[in-house]
């Protein structure tokens with residue numbers, strides 16, 4: 001049976017491990033050079049090998065982004081870098097620049113070539129053109145409707161694969177081709193260093209009155225004229241499946257490891273339900289909302305969202321839960337879990353615990369011990385190792401979250 005891949009982002013090793021543990025079929029990430037998302041920590045060369053090995057040991061594919069819009073100076077050393085990626089068994093190189101594509105074919109012959117969404121492929125003719133010059137998979141532009149995607153899939157060559165974004169932040173410009181950040185801050189989005197000025201709040205200022213801000217008013221909250229909502233397709237994933245999209249891509253290399261766990265797990269389970277012919281359980285959308293997010297939009301899947309795709313009131317994330325700990329171990333005889341703290345939590349708090357394949361359950365913390373086995377009232381230190389009593393068995397990589405008090 002046709003099974004689309006769940007493709008997850010990884011900005012560092014922990015995010016990658018979380019994506020793998022929570023059900024990703026493939027992971028994409030960048031080395032410290034030539035991959036967009038300079039703000040993510042990314043991977044140094046020895047770490048890239050470790051990351052690829054980790055993926056392969058768990059039956060997961062590893063795709064490396066080399067998708068900058070390159071000027072000549074950015075290509076210095078690229079042959080060695082691509083040769084290295086080939087030698088460590090990268091499953092695919094994600095490119096957007098035809099010159100980089102040509103070099104990747106030559107210096108990383110064992111890897112597939114995936115054409116980044118930055119290349120803005122919007123029709124079957126273009127998709128087939130790229131296939132003819134060596135592209136194995138197209139990451140479609142995010143600005144396509146489901147009907148257009150269906151047409152492309154019907155008209156593309158059989159051996160060409162199609163990937164599409166299913167979740168995450170959107171760009172106001174054409175799939176990231178944007179000079180706004182470069183113009184306003186000197187940070188170049190096309191080299192992975194976007195400062196996100198599209199999210200800022202704008203006013204009008206007359207040159208001679210620098211302290212007087214004239215609001216450009218959408219409503220009483222001001223104007224965020226270019227601030228897109230986040231894409232979320234989980235409620236209509238069945239339609240993306242029926243269209244024949246082979247890879248469901250999640251955006252978010254800059255997002256947290258907790259985000260990766262929640263979002264990958266939700267899409268994995270929703271896809272399983274779709275493939276079993278069942279309705280998608282609304283639980284998975286509720287789960288996604290427990291990671292920080294903006295309001296959701298279906299993007300362009302059902303037509304240009306126009307003003308419905310924008311957020312006019314705030315550019316802040318909605319965050320109802322704090323990720324407070326990750327389970328490292330569990331002692332069946334005592335019912336105590338060893339936990340690495342991520343945010344402060346205390347005895348008496350009610351938390352939610354969940355794992356890759358278990359729905360969350362509530363637990364009120366009745367007992368907490370420090371690393372010496374001494375009773376403590378709270379875990380205030382980042383990455384503090386503690387033990388807590390849990391009401392049912394847990395496993396390493398299960399996560400603990402707590403509802404925020406301001407909700």
Ligand code: SF4
Pocket residue numbers: 170171172173176177178179180181189194195196197198199
């Ligand atoms: S400024 Fe906004 S629209 Fe432009 S590349 Fe950055 S995120 Fe995308």
